[in-house]
Amino acid sequence: DGERINIAIDGPAGAGKSTVARKVAEQLGYIYIDTGAMYRAVTYSSQQAGIGPQEAGKLADHVTHLDIKLQAGDNGQTVFLNGKNVTEQIRSRDVTLNVSHYAANEAVRQFLGAAQRRLAEDKGVVMDGRDIGSHVLPNAELKVFLTASVEERALRRYKEVAGKQPVTLEQLAEEISQRDQLDEQREISPLVRAEDAILLDSTAMPIEEVAQAIVKLSRTKLAGAK
Ligand code: CDP
Ligand code: CDP
Numbered sequence: 001d002g003e004r005i006n007i008a009i010d011g012p013a014g015a016g017k018s019t020v021a022r023k024v025a026e027q028l029g030y031i032y033i034d035t036g037a038m039y040r041a042v043t044y045s046s047q048q049a050g051i052g053p054q055e056a057g058k059l060a061d062h063v064t065h066l067d068i069k070l071q072a073g074d075n076g077q078t079v080f081l082n083g084k085n086v087t088e089q090i091r092s093r094d095v096t097l098n099v100s101h102y103a104a105n106e107a108v109r110q111f112l113g114a115a116q117r118r119l120a121e122d123k124g125v126v127m128d129g130r131d132i133g134s135h136v137l138p139n140a141e142l143k144v145f146l147t148a149s150v151e152e153r154a155l156r157r158y159k160e161v162a163g164k165q166p167v168t169l170e171q172l173a174e175e176i177s178q179r180d181q182l183d184e185q186r187e188i189s190p191l192v193r194a195e196d197a198i199l200l201d202s203t204a205m206p207i208e209e210v211a212q213a214i215v216k217l218s219r220t221k222l223a224g225a226k
Contacts, residue, residue, distance in 0.1 A: 004124035005141035008133035012180045014153030015146040016202050017128040023211035025126040035129035038112050040090035041068045041081045043102045053101035060107035100182035109188050131189035133197045142221050143197035152203045
């Protein structure tokens with residue numbers, strides 16, 4: 001009947017946000033928006049331009065020249081930065097280890113936050129990140145805060161990179177904890193559970209189960225909205 005809602009999924013690294021958000025969007029026929037990919041694209045671009053995360057003036061100017069586009073496809077999402085495909089580059093270790101520092105910058109957050117709000121204007125969006133329910137889309141009809149133990153999250157990442165990146169499980173756990181801390185402690189729109197966000201602990205939950213739980217919650221919201 002054309003009734004659509006916006007769904008915000010926030011939480012720490014490796015909680016399963018992107019995997020689950022993509023499935024939920026697919027099942028509802030909604031658009032999935034990975035805001036982490038946008039922060040990663042800004043980080044990659046700034047690094048390429050030789051601009052550090054503390055260079056506020058240069059960063060503020062740099063972001064105004066960026067055009068970031070997300071395109072959904074069969075093999076996941078493609079990320080374009082000023083027309084160039086940077087899908088692979090933004091997942092590099094160098095980007096992962098530095099993204100939280102760039103994400104703490106005010107101009108970067110304002111620029112991306114505004115872009116994210118525009119993408120959600122017409123509803124029917126599943127957006128995942130750190131500050132979506134708390135800051136970007138405070139009126140989202142459904143907010144989920146997805147967590148899992150740090151051990152489980154590190155293990156999930158380890159399974160993804162084992163044999164590809166020379167990194168141990170312990171290292172990954174340490175890096176994830178550090179990134180969580182930076183994201184939770186930054187001054188501007190930190191990682192926090194919005195008061196009205198539903199807490200979902202996925203430590204012992206398979207992907208399919210988490211996705212089903214969120215689809216069910218959204219159907220309840222949709223029924224209530226009528
Ligand atoms: O997928 P992963 O958990 O590694 O992280 P991501 O979702 O790709 O996000 C990368 C980083 O971007 C996070 O650690 C945050 O520093 C930043 N971020 C943010 O500050 N706000 C968002 N809404 C999304 C990501
Ligand atoms: O986006 P976020 O950083 O929160 O996590 P993700 O990239 O969606 O998930 C990290 C990894 O955990 C992926 O390899 C997922 O397949 C896996 N995962 C899982 O094993 N069980 C879940 N309930 C959710 C995700």
